Amino acid sequence: MTRITLINGDGIGPEISDAVVKIIEAAGVKIDWDIQSAGADVIEKEGTPLPERVINSIKANKVALKAPVTTPIGKGFRSVNVQLRKSLDLYANLRPCKNLPNVKTKFDNVDIVVVRENTEDLYAGIERQVDENTAESIKVITRKASERICKFAFDYAEKNNRNEVCVVTKANIMKLSDGLFLDCYRKVSQSYPQIKKREILVDNLCMQLVQNPSQFDVLVLPNLYGDIVSDLCAGLIGGLGVAQGANIGSDYAVFEPVHGSAPDIKGRNKANPMALLLSAVEMLKYIGENMFAAKIEKALYKTLSQGKCTCDLGGNLTTEKFRDAIIENLSIL
Ligand code: NAI
Numbered sequence: 653m654t655r656i657t658l659i660n661g662d663g664i665g666p667e668i669s670d671a672v673v674k675i676i677e678a679a680g681v682k683i684d685w686d687i688q689s690a691g692a693d694v695i696e697k698e699g700t701p702l703p704e705r706v707i708n709s710i711k712a713n714k715v716a717l718k719a720p721v722t723t724p725i726g727k728g729f730r731s732v733n734v735q736l737r738k739s740l741d742l743y744a745n746l747r748p749c750k751n752l753p754n755v756k757t758k759f760d761n762v763d764i765v766v767v768r769e770n771t772e773d774l775y776a777g778i779e780r781q782v783d784e785n786t787a788e789s790i791k792v793i794t795r796k797a798s799e800r801i802c803k804f805a806f807d808y809a810e811k812n813n814r815n816e817v818c819v820v821t822k823a824n825i826m827k828l829s830d831g832l833f834l835d836c837y838r839k840v841s842q843s844y845p846q847i848k849k850r851e852i853l854v855d856n857l858c859m860q861l862v863q864n865p866s867q868f869d870v871l872v873l874p875n876l877y878g879d880i881v882s883d884l885c886a887g888l889i890g891g892l893g894v895a896q897g898a899n900i901g902s903d904y905a906v907f908e909p910v911h912g913s914a915p916d917i918k919g920r921n922k923a924n925p926m927a928l929l930l931s932a933v934e935m936l937k938y939i940g941e942n943m944f945a946a947k948i949e950k951a952l953y954k955t956l957s958q959g960k961c962t963c964d965l966g967g968n969l970t971t972e973k974f975r976d977a978i979i980e981n982l983s984i985l
Pocket of ligand 1: 720723733893910911922926
């Protein structure tokens with residue numbers, strides 16, 4: 653039995669985690685969940701939204717499924733997500749964006765995987781106030797981080813039978829920093845002769861994405877462009893309720909939906925568990941449970957094709973009823 657850390661989060665986190673755990677159990681996957689609470693609910697008792705025990709659990713189990721947690725505003729707490737990424741060196745942010753049955757969007761042929769560098773760039777947090785009217789943020793790009801993210805993107809493409817890896821920069825303007833990222837891509841790409849290469853500037857990419865997204869396959873980007881473009885791509889397939897994600901490093905991986913803890917709908921049995929479920933499907937693939945991953949994906953697609961979904965997607969099912977509909981479809985596959 654595989655032991656996996658489950659951070660069930662706060663806000664809608666516990667509701668959607670409960671649904672996803674029940675669906676995984678119903679599919680027949682044997683997982684020993686190491687449940688770790690984190691976020692707003694543990695601050696009072698433990699003094700921090702991310703107690704050391706959570707990090708230790710992931711270090712021991714290597715893999716975690718994480719529901720969203722609230723980052724308290726203005727109380728001096730660092731984001732749990734940023735802390736997790738830093739302490740576990742989760743350098744790759746992976747966001748597959750693919751159309752889903754019956755989820756109405758502008759395009760019906762989107763199948764893009766965004767691979768975002770997760771540790772540096774303008775997110776390195778190096779800022780200074782030069783004087784009252786001037787502030788500076790430093791964009792850090794290193795060969796080590798750029799080569800490993802490009803290698804990650806090509807390895808992902810190879811393993812998942814993708815045809816092309818396109819690098820996204822603004823190297824025409826930031827000749828040194830983005831230029832270095834591009835240079836690393838070109839160097840790494842030479843080891844993957846069977847995968848098509850493509851280079852594009854980030855502004856042109858955004859325009860092309862909203863006009864003709866089906867031309868793109870795997871995208872690899874530095875941190876800031878990756879953050880923005882991955883949200884754009886989430887919008888192409890139906891938005892927050894369906895957008896899955898993963899943070900992956902050399903030793904550990906944390907799978908989590910893109911959305912937050914949605915305090916406005918907490919406890920109302922109306923949250924969509926799909927983004928967490930799809931993140932869990934990606935997690936199952938990561939641990940080699942491909943057959944179960946495919947089975948759950950198929951049951952979810954069938955449920956959506958039957959017009960069954962939660963109200964954020966125009967349906968009328970509660971979280972629990974949507975969960976049960978997926979479980980019912982699992983039993984007849
Ligand atoms: P949010 O993603 O929680 O909510 C934005 C809107 O989308 C809300 O109207 C919400 O009801 C809706 N929504 C989100 N997920 C949904 C779902 N699964 N089903 C149906 N509707 C859904 O973003 P917001 O309000 O900006 O952030 C709330 C808290 O979450 C903040 O404290 C923020 O820091 C935290 N957050 C945590 C993340 C994480 O743990 N990975 C990621 C993003 C935000």
